[in-house]
Amino acid sequence: MLKRLGPSVVTAGEATSTALFESKLEFNPPAHGVWNIVHVGMLVPESHQIYVCAVNCMRGVVLTAAEMGMADRFSCVILKEADIVRGTVEQVTLEGILDVLRKLELRESLPPCVIVFPVCTHHFLGVSMKRVYRELRRAYPQVDFVEAFMDPIMKRRLSPDVRLRKAMYDPFEPQPADEKLVASLGSDFSLDVDCELRTVLTSGGYRLEDVQGCADYGAFKHLGAASTFICTYPNAVYGVQKAAKRLGRRFLYLPSSFSYVEVAEQHATLREVLRLAPFDEEAEVLRCKAALEDALAEIGDTPIAIDASAHPRPLGLARLLLEHGFRVTEVYLDGVTDEEASALAWLRNNAPGVEISSIVLPELRVASRERTEEVLAIGQKAAWFCGTNRFVNIVEGAGLWGYAGIRTMAHLMREAWSTPKDTRDLIPRKGLGCASCF
Amino acid sequence: MNRSQRILPVYTGDVSGACSALFELGGMVVIHDPSGCNSTYNTHDETRWYDHDSLIFISALMERDAILGNDEKLVNDVVDAALELRPKFIALCNSPIPFITGTDFRALCKIVERRTGIPCFYVRTNGMHDYTVGAGGALAAIALRFVREKPHRKATLNILGVTPLDFSEDDAPETLRAFAEDAGFEVTSCWAIGSALEEMTAASEAAVNLVVSSTGIPAARILHERFGTPYVVGRPHGAFSASLADALRAAADSGACAWPCRDLRVSVASGTRCVVGEPVDAGSFAAACELEGEPGVRVVCATESTYDLLSRQDVHAEGEEDVEAALAHAELVYADALYAPVLPDGAHLVVRPHLAFSGRMAKPIVS
Numbered sequence: 001m002l003k004r005l006g007p008s009v010v011t012a013g014e015a016t017s018t019a020l021f022e023s024k025l026e027f028n029p030p031a032h033g034v035w036n037i038v039h040v041g042m043l044v045p046e047s048h049q050i051y052v053c054a055v056n057c058m059r060g061v062v063l064t065a066a067e068m069g070m071a072d073r074f075s076c077v078i079l080k081e082a083d084i085v086r087g088t089v090e091q092v093t094l095e096g097i098l099d100v101l102r103k104l105e106l107r108e109s110l111p112p113c114v115i116v117f118p119v120c121t122h123h124f125l126g127v128s129m130k131r132v133y134r135e136l137r138r139a140y141p142q143v144d145f146v147e148a149f150m151d152p153i154m155k156r157r158l159s160p161d162v163r164l165r166k167a168m169y170d171p172f173e174p175q176p177a178d179e180k181l182v183a184s185l186g187s188d189f190s191l192d193v194d195c196e197l198r199t200v201l202t203s204g205g206y207r208l209e210d211v212q213g214c215a216d217y218g219a220f221k222h223l224g225a226a227s228t229f230i231c232t233y234p235n236a237v238y239g240v241q242k243a244a245k246r247l248g249r250r251f252l253y254l255p256s257s258f259s260y261v262e263v264a265e266q267h268a269t270l271r272e273v274l275r276l277a278p279f280d281e282e283a284e285v286l287r288c289k290a291a292l293e294d295a296l297a298e299i300g301d302t303p304i305a306i307d308a309s310a311h312p313r314p315l316g317l318a319r320l321l322l323e324h325g326f327r328v329t330e331v332y333l334d335g336v337t338d339e340e341a342s343a344l345a346w347l348r349n350n351a352p353g354v355e356i357s358s359i360v361l362p363e364l365r366v367a368s369r370e371r372t373e374e375v376l377a378i379g380q381k382a383a384w385f386c387g388t389n390r391f392v393n394i395v396e397g398a399g400l401w402g403y404a405g406i407r408t409m410a411h412l413m414r415e416a417w418s419t420p421k422d423t424r425d426l427i428p429r430k431g432l433g434c435a436s437c438f
Numbered sequence: 439m440n441r442s443q444r445i446l447p448v449y450t451g452d453v454s455g456a457c458s459a460l461f462e463l464g465g466m467v468v469i470h471d472p473s474g475c476n477s478t479y480n481t482h483d484e485t486r487w488y489d490h491d492s493l494i495f496i497s498a499l500m501e502r503d504a505i506l507g508n509d510e511k512l513v514n515d516v517v518d519a520a521l522e523l524r525p526k527f528i529a530l531c532n533s534p535i536p537f538i539t540g541t542d543f544r545a546l547c548k549i550v551e552r553r554t555g556i557p558c559f560y561v562r563t564n565g566m567h568d569y570t571v572g573a574g575g576a577l578a579a580i581a582l583r584f585v586r587e588k589p590h591r592k593a594t595l596n597i598l599g600v601t602p603l604d605f606s607e608d609d610a611p612e613t614l615r616a617f618a619e620d621a622g623f624e625v626t627s628c629w630a631i632g633s634a635l636e637e638m639t640a641a642s643e644a645a646v647n648l649v650v651s652s653t654g655i656p657a658a659r660i661l662h663e664r665f666g667t668p669y670v671v672g673r674p675h676g677a678f679s680a681s682l683a684d685a686l687r688a689a690a691d692s693g694a695c696a697w698p699c700r701d702l703r704v705s706v707a708s709g710t711r712c713v714v715g716e717p718v719d720a721g722s723f724a725a726a727c728e729l730e731g732e733p734g735v736r737v738v739c740a741t742e743s744t745y746d747l748l749s750r751q752d753v754h755a756e757g758e759e760d761v762e763a764a765l766a767h768a769e770l771v772y773a774d775a776l777y778a779p780v781l782p783d784g785a786h787l788v789v790r791p792h793l794a795f796s797g798r799m800a801k802p803i804v805s
Contacts, residue, residue, distance in 0.1 A: 023498055024498075025468060025497060026497075027476060028476045055448045055451045056451025056478070056566070057478075057565060058447075059447070059449075059454065059797075060474060060477060063797045063799075066799065071445055075443060077443075078443065080441070080566055084537070095441075124539075153500065153504060155472070156502065362519040428488060
C-alpha cells in the first residue's frame with residue numbers, strides 16, 4: 001500500500017468528484033512508452049515533420065525522431081531570443097520552412113505531406129499562421145500542409161495530441177464512398193488481430209483498414225473513401241468525427257471497454273448501422289469469464305496496480321478485475337474522464353479502499369517504491385511506482401477491443417505474473433511499439 | 439538560412455543544462471514551463487533520472503496565468519512543495535513564455551526565500567540557449583551563493599564543469615579525480631558529480647580550479663574574482679594530459695590562469711581534419727592529436743559558449759549550415775554519430791559520442 005502522501009493520494013471512497021487532484025508542480029516518471037506527437041505524426045506514410053521552436057522545446061521532439069531512426073523525416077526551424085525581441089518570428093517561421101523544403105527538393109525529394117508544428121510562442125506573439133500556410137501552399141501547391149501545433153500551454157483548448165489526430169486526416173479529400181470499406185482511425189495501434197470486430201465485419205462483407213496498414217501516402221489518403229470511420233481511442237474522437245462530418249461519412253465511436261454491457265451495446269450498434277448478423281455474445285462473455293478465472297487461479301490475491309497510460313479506462317479495468325475476484329489496490333491517474341465517471345462511482349460504493357494516486361505531483365517523486373508484497377502492475381508507470389518487474393507492458397490500450405480485448409488482457413496479466421520483465425531496461429524506451437534504436 | 443536544420447538535432451537546451459548541473463546537490467529545481475521541459479530533460483539528457491530521486495519539477499504553467507501575470511500560483515506551489523520536501527536550496531528556471539511576458543524571477547526568488555527560509559536563486563535561462571549557458575549559469579550561482587571563504591590549502595583543486603552531458607561515461611568522475619591525484623592534487627570538490635553541496639561550499643580552499651568543460655568557466659571566473667583562485671582550462675586526453683597536469687602545477691604556484699586546450703595548439707589546421715563539439719573537449723582532443731604527431735586538427739565549436747576558448751584557426755558553427763561549411767573540405771572528422779549526414783562525400787567519421795548532442799543514444803543503455 002502507498003504511504004499516505006498529502007493531497008497526492010485519495011481512496012476511492014473519498015473520491016466524491018472526478019477532479020481528484022489540484023494543479024501543482026509536476027514531475028515526470030521515467031516511463032516513456034506513451035507515444036508523443038512525433039510518433040503519432042510518423043503514422044502518416046511519407047510525411048515530413050517540421051517543428052518551429054526554441055532549442056529546449058526542440059530537443060525532445062528531434063531526438064524522438066532520431067531514436068526512431070527517422071531523422072530523415074524530421075526538420076526544424078530554431079527560434080531565438082532575437083526573433084522575439086525584433087518581432088521576426090513569423091518571418092523566420094515562413095522562411096525557415098521554405099528553406100527546409102528547398103533543401104529537401106534539391107537533395108532528396110519533396111515529401112507529399114508536410115506536418116508543421118508551431119508552438120506556444122506563436123500564439124503569444126500573434127503570429128499569423130494563416131499567412132504562413134497561404135505562402136507555403138502558394139510556393140508548393142503539390143504538397144499537403146498539415147496544420148498541427150505543439151502548444152501545451154493552451155490547456156483550455158484541445159491538447160496538441162487531440163489536434164494532431166484531427167489535422168492528420170485533413171488531407172483526406174472528397175471522393176466517392178466505398179460502401180464496403182470501414183476505416184479504423186485515430187488509434188496508435190491496429191486493432192488486436194484476435195479482435196472480433198475484424199471477424200464480424202469480414203463476415204458482413206466489409207474490409208477493415210487502418211493507417212498502420214498503409215504502405216504509402218496514396219493508400220493513406222484512400223482511407224478517406226471508407227463509408228464508415230470507426231474510432232476506438234478517446235483522444236481521436238474529435239478529429240475522426242470532424243473528418244467524417246466533412247466527408248459525409250458514418251462515424252462510430254466504439255471505445256475499448258472492460259464492461260460487458262458496453263461491449264454488447266457496441267455490437268448492437270454495429271449490427272444496426274452496418275446490418276451485420278448477430279453472433280453468440282453469451283458465449284463470448286463466458287469465454288471472457290473463463291479467461292479471467294484462469295488468470296485469477298494463477299495470480300490469486302496478489303495486489304494489482306493499474307495506471308492510466310496503459311489503457312484509457314483504468315477505473316473500468318479496476319472494476320472488471322474486482323468483480324472477478326482480483327485484488328486491485330492502487331490506480332494511478334491524474335484525471336477522471338466522463339467515460340470513467342460511472343466506474344469511479346462503482347469503486348466508491350463497492351471498493352472504497354482502493355487508492356487512487358496522482359502520477360505527477362511532487363510528493364510522488366520521493367514516495368517509497370517498495371511494497372511489502374509483490375505487485376502485479378498493469379502499465380509502465382504503475383510498474384515504476386510499485387517497484388515491480390511483473391507488469392503488463394502496454395500503452396494507450398494497445399489495440400485491445402471488445403470481448404477479445406478482455407481475454408487478451410487476462411492473458412497478458414497471466415504472462416506478466418509468470419514472467420518477470422526488466423523494468424529498468426524496458427520502460428524508459430520511448431514510444432512502445434514504434435521503431436526504436438534501443 | 440542558419441535557423442533551419444534539415445536533419446541535424448539540436449544540443450541540449452539551457453534549462454536541461456541547469457537541471458543537469460544541479461541534479462545531485464539536494465536542491466529543488468522548478469522550471470516555469472507548461473510541459474515538455476521536464477520530459478525532454480529526463481528522457482534524453484538525464485541518465486540518472488531512473489535511479490536517483492532528484493527534485494526537478496515543472497510549474498505546469500497555463501495560458502491564463504501567463505497572460506494575467508498570476509505569479510502567485512507559482513510561488514504558492516513552489517512554497518508548498520519546498521515545505522513538504524525540504525530541499526537544501528530552490529532554483530527557478532525560465533522558459534520561452536515567461537520570458538516573453540517578462541516574469542520577474544529575481545523578485546519571485548526573494549518571495550519564495552522569505553516564505554520558506556530556504557535559499558532560492560534564479561538560473562537565467564529561457565529555453566533559447568544551449569546547455570552550456572544553463573549549466574554554466576547554475577554552477578555560477580552555486581559559486582556566488584554558497585561558497586564560503588576559507589584559507590587556501592596547497593595541492594588541492596576543484597574540478598569544474600562535470601555533468602553527464604559532457605561526461606557520459608559512468609567512470610568519468612573517477613577518471614578525472616584519478617588524473618588530478620596523479621598530477622599531485624587532492625580533489626576538494628567536483629562540480630557537480632559525486633560531490634555534495636557541503637563539499638562545494640568549501641571550494642575556496644583549493645589552490646587551483648580545473649575547468650573541464652565550458653560549463654565550468656562562469657563558476658571559475660567567480661571563484662577567481664572572489665577568492666583569487668586561478669583556473670586552468672582543459673580536459674585530460676591522451677598526450678595532452680601531461681601538459682594539462684604541468685599547467686595545473688604552474689597555475690597553483692603562480693596564481694595565473696591558463697588555457698592549454700587553446701594555447702598548446704600551434705600547428706596549422708587546414709580544415710581537412712576536424713573535431714566537432716564543445717570547445718574545451720574539442721580543443722583538448724585536438725591538442726592531444728597534435729602532441730601525438732597528427733597533423734593539425736581544426737576545432738569546430740558547435741556549442742554556444744565560446745568564451746576565450748577558440749584559437750584563430752577554430753570555427754564557431756551556429757547551426758547546420760555553418761557546420762556543413764566548416765566541414766566542407768574535411769577528410770577526417772571526429773564527431774558524434776549524428777553528424778554523419780552532413781559530412782562531405784568521402785569524409786571519414788570517427789565517432790566521439792556526445793550526450794549533449796545525441797542524448798541517451800550516446801550511452802549504450804537506455805537512461
